[in-house]
Amino acid sequence: MTGCHPPRAADPGAVRPAGRPSAAGAGHAPPAPVRAARPPTRVPGLPVQIENGPRNGRAVALTFHGRGDPKMATALLGEAERAGAKVTVLAVGDWLDEQPAMARRILDGGHELGNHTLHHRNICALPAAEAYAEISGCADRLRKLTGTIGSWFRPSQTRRATPLVTQLARKAGYPHVLSYDVDSHDANDPGAAAVQRTVLDSVGPGSVVSLHLGHAGTVAALPPILDGLRRRGLRAVTTTELVT
Ligand SMILES: [Zn+2]
Numbered sequence: 001m002t003g004c005h006p007p008r009a010a011d012p013g014a015v016r017p018a019g020r021p022s023a024a025g026a027g028h029a030p031p032a033p034v035r036a037a038r039p040p041t042r043v044p045g046l047p048v049q050i051e052n053g054p055r056n057g058r059a060v061a062l063t064f065h066g067r068g069d070p071k072m073a074t075a076l077l078g079e080a081e082r083a084g085a086k087v088t089v090l091a092v093g094d095w096l097d098e099q100p101a102m103a104r105r106i107l108d109g110g111h112e113l114g115n116h117t118l119h120h121r122n123i124c125a126l127p128a129a130e131a132y133a134e135i136s137g138c139a140d141r142l143r144k145l146t147g148t149i150g151s152w153f154r155p156s157q158t159r160r161a162t163p164l165v166t167q168l169a170r171k172a173g174y175p176h177v178l179s180y181d182v183d184s185h186d187a188n189d190p191g192a193a194a195v196q197r198t199v200l201d202s203v204g205p206g207s208v209v210s211l212h213l214g215h216a217g218t219v220a221a222l223p224p225i226l227d228g229l230r231r232r233g234l235r236a237v238t239t240t241e242l243v244t
Helices: 070-082 093-098 101-108 128-146 163-172 192-202 216-231 239-243
Strands: 059-066 088-091 112-115 208-212
Touching: 059 070, 059 239, 070 101, 070 216, 088 093, 088 101, 088 128, 093 101, 093 128, 101 112, 101 128, 112 128, 112 239, 128 163, 192 208, 192 216
Parallel strands: 059 088, 059 208, 088 112
Antiparallel strands: none
């Protein structure tokens, strides 16, 4: 691996979730294969903490805190797919425990999946051992469900990781921490029009936009946001596509 973008045609294919019962399901159809999540990659030339991609391109990354009502999450992914957009979902580990099918739904849509800690605690305020358990606990869920620890790590309840959290993320297997440069403030439920305005007023080439699953205003704001991006000649792509 050189860090260059591998050819899309050579999709790594599918893996089965680890740890499935070997005999208990005999006589029943095996679980459907889960598309493998792209593992984390160190991207040469990128800082350890990524806030944005290239400013001279035409791509942006819409990145979502992954938690909340799965129907709303599915509706949002459907809106993205109708517009030909790809997104990045940073899943909270305890959400994956409750909604394991969402990992497959996200990857099957061609989107990217990453780690947003196990319980979404204030990770930068935790002692090292507890912070590491938050990172590795979510990584374990992702590995079990998808075959890898996910493409990216984003710390919880903070925009930027402390040096300690960055170091712990690297220890857990994530060479970069995914921050962002555009905050939609959608988690405050200001209404779809306000979310749309906040994003489109700030977004530009290379932006990494912070958004949240589980908020109706965000689902409603997504189509006009994608339309606004298109009018500016910008495309919503996975974070990996943005930075590699
Ligand atoms: Zn979050």
